[in-house]
Amino acid sequence: MLEAVPRFPISVKVNGKAYQLEVEPRLLLVDLLREELDLTGTHIGCDTSFCGACTVLLHGSSVKSCTVFAVQADGGEILTVEGLEKDGVLNALQQAFAEHHGLQCGYCTPGVLISGYQLLSTNSKPSENEIRKAIAGNTCRCTGYQNIIKAITSAAGKVS
Amino acid sequence: MYPRAFRYYRAKSLQEATALLAELRTDAKVLAGGQSLIPLMKLRLSNPSNLVDLGFVPKLAYIEKESSRGNVLFGPMTRHAEIAASTVSREIPILHDCAAGIADVQIRNMGTIGGSLAEADPTGDWAPVLLTLSAKLRLVGTRGERWISLPAFITDAFTTVLAADELISEVSIPVPPARSGGAYIALKRCAQVYASASVAVQLEMQDNSTCKRAHIRLGAIGLTPTEVAEAETELRGKEVSNQNIGRAAEAASATAQPQSDMRGSADYKRHVVGALTRQALQVALRRSRGESVEVSHQYA
Numbered sequence: 001m002l003e004a005v006p007r008f009p010i011s012v013k014v015n016g017k018a019y020q021l022e023v024e025p026r027l028l029l030v031d032l033l034r035e036e037l038d039l040t041g042t043h044i045g046c047d048t049s050f051c052g053a054c055t056v057l058l059h060g061s062s063v064k065s066c067t068v069f070a071v072q073a074d075g076g077e078i079l080t081v082e083g084l085e086k087d088g089v090l091n092a093l094q095q096a097f098a099e100h101h102g103l104q105c106g107y108c109t110p111g112v113l114i115s116g117y118q119l120l121s122t123n124s125k126p127s128e129n130e131i132r133k134a135i136a137g138n139t140c141r142c143t144g145y146q147n148i149i150k151a152i153t154s155a156a157g158k159v160s
Numbered sequence: 161m162y163p164r165a166f167r168y169y170r171a172k173s174l175q176e177a178t179a180l181l182a183e184l185r186t187d188a189k190v191l192a193g194g195q196s197l198i199p200l201m202k203l204r205l206s207n208p209s210n211l212v213d214l215g216f217v218p219k220l221a222y223i224e225k226e227s228s229r230g231n232v233l234f235g236p237m238t239r240h241a242e243i244a245a246s247t248v249s250r251e252i253p254i255l256h257d258c259a260a261g262i263a264d265v266q267i268r269n270m271g272t273i274g275g276s277l278a279e280a281d282p283t284g285d286w287a288p289v290l291l292t293l294s295a296k297l298r299l300v301g302t303r304g305e306r307w308i309s310l311p312a313f314i315t316d317a318f319t320t321v322l323a324a325d326e327l328i329s330e331v332s333i334p335v336p337p338a339r340s341g342g343a344y345i346a347l348k349r350c351a352q353v354y355a356s357a358s359v360a361v362q363l364e365m366q367d368n369s370t371c372k373r374a375h376i377r378l379g380a381i382g383l384t385p386t387e388v389a390e391a392e393t394e395l396r397g398k399e400v401s402n403q404n405i406g407r408a409a410e411a412a413s414a415t416a417q418p419q420s421d422m423r424g425s426a427d428y429k430r431h432v433v434g435a436l437t438r439q440a441l442q443v444a445l446r447r448s449r450g451e452s453v454e455v456s457h458q459y460a
Contacts, residue, residue, distance in 0.1 A: 005167050025168030025211065028198075047161050049199050050352045052266060061241070061269040067198045068270065071168055072191075072215050115265065136351035137264025 010074040014039065015083030023070045030054045030065035032073075033080060041081040041110050045139070052138035055111035056080045062118045064137070081110035084117060092158035093117055093151070102151030104142035112138045116152045120159035128153070163201035167210045174220075174300050174329055177212050182302045182325035184210045190327060191215065192237060192275030195267050214327070221272075223248050225335070234331040236274025241265070243273065252335070253447060254342035254362065258289045261344075261457030264351040274328040277310075280384070282317045283354040288379035289344045292362035293333040301326035317383035339365040341448030343440040346379065346457045347432050349423070355380045355457070356423040359412070359436040363400065363444045371395045376408070378433055381418045388412045391437065400445050409438040 007022040014037060021036060033039045033056070045053030047066050054065040057079035084091040093116050096102065103109045112135060119126055119134035126134065131152050140148060169184075171177035181188055188210040189197060200206040214220060220237035223246045232248050243249055244259035262268055262276075262285050276286045277297065287310065295310045302325045313320050322328075336342065346358035358379035366372040374395040378386035391411040398404050413434035420426045443453045 005165050008168055008170075024165070026163045026165055026201075028162075047202070049195070049267070052264070055266055062266045063270050064266045066202075067195060067267075069168075069191075069194065069198065071170070072194065072213065074216075118265070134265055137266045 008071050008074075010071055012070075012073055012076055012078055014078045015080060025069065025071055027070045028066055029056070029058070029063075029068040029070050029073050029078075032070040033065060033078070039080050039082055043107055043110055045107065045111075050139065051108065051141075052111040052115065052135075053108050055114045055138065057114060057118060060118075062115055062137075079114070079117075081113055084113060091117070092160075093120060093155040096151040096155035096158075097148075100147050100151040100154060102144070102147045104140075104144045108138055108140045108142075112140065112148055116148075116155070117159060120152065120156055124157040126152075126156060161202040163198070164204060164207045166201075166208055169210065169212045170216050171212055171214055173217055174214075174327060177214060177217065177327060178300060178302045178325050180212050181327075184212070186324050188212055188324075190278070192278070193239065193270040193272040194275075195263070195271040196275070196279050196281065220274075230335045231332045232335060234273050236328045236330065237272050238274075240268040240271050240273070240276075244268065252293075252333075252342070253453075254289055254293070254344050254360065254444075257344040257456050258285050258360075261285070261346060267352075273331055277313070277331065278320060278322060278328055280314050280316075280318050280320050281354075282383050283358075283380040285344070285346060285355070285358065285379065287314060288358060288360040288377035288385040289342075290331070290333065291377045291385055292342060292360045292375035293336065294375075295331055295333045297328050298330040298332065299326045300329040305329070307332075314384050336362065337364055339367070339448050341365070341444040341446065343443035343447065343453075343455055345436045345440050345443075345455055347436060347460050348457060350459055351457075354423060356460070357381055357416075357418065357429050357432040357436060358457075359433060359440045360385075361437070361440045361444045363395070363441070363448050365400070365445075365448045368449060369399050369401075371398060371400050374408070376412060376437065378412065378416055380423075381416045381429065381433065386416060388415045388437075390415055395441075400441070405438055405441045405445075408441060409434045412437040 043053040045051035049067040189208040191213040222235040249256035342362035344360045346355035348355040362375040364373040374392045391408040394408040418429035
């Protein structure tokens, strides 16, 4: 067995706020967010790179934060579900999820919102097929996909 | 889930990475995108004491067309998503078929072409595709560089010729000649899982209907990408008619020696190989004539 391994200094910007920390190399990005920064909006679902509940944006691209080491995110800008609302006003996509009943138990929602947000940030008029492909890495265990697709469709063109 | 504790080394250059690997010997792993390695470490199927991260080495992610020799060059840390979105993958659509269908959006944003090739997972998508494109790899180690063809690089399941101090520093493919068309189709249960079978084909045509050369490789069927010379023979020098496509598909299916597992029985996989070969050849033929046809991974 190894003796204690040295911690590694990292700096990240999460939802616009800068943090400097020293982390264990094996710390996963999702645990950095939840355990160190108290940002528990990002969920751990399967913890095996499958379900996408832990999806966040890193450098503007969606990643599964259970499959990224915190040290890999060093110097990066991260957006989590907490960063979608601005001054207490829900993002248009979040509002659409409320209006179209785009969540049932809500466990997958933080990840689905980030995947939907990334899609709509780059494509203001996605086809249903494009939406389905964009959320293929997100599993809704309640199987509420129809309303998720309706919600993303209705928010198209409104997400900034 | 936590991996076992490890020492983390962040390389600033490939030279530094190879020197670190030479010093650490076999108890080290190279971290590229981490999309296979991190799950393996979390499940403690892989327990390296040391990790050498290439993620902060500058200029390892690129897609370039060589002006002089007509090759396309990929940096080893180029993400699947970058390849899917590139101009080159519009010009050589088999690259798009592969890159845009690997796993899901999130994995494609992190996973790299070099990582995928170095892992040599039998179900990996890049190897069969790049084999039909006659890819070469540049390897760098503490004793210098060497070029190696992809068939010589992969020796077994999860096994390559990479020495303990060596890394893939570039992937090179020749631009397919005029009147060429390729296609790659993988069949899987859903985005995140391994394919039950995949087929990569590359046709080089003499004219609109006669095939000069055919390259066909199967993925996820054997320990390494499967050659199907019999299927290629059904097409080489012949008209790419529906009948000959059918014969090639039957030959591919007969050559395949899949094993029954959770991704399907051997009979099912053989049937899938035949169907995918037929479909991929039809798409490749249309593309060789300049038609734009979209295919990618399919879900069953």
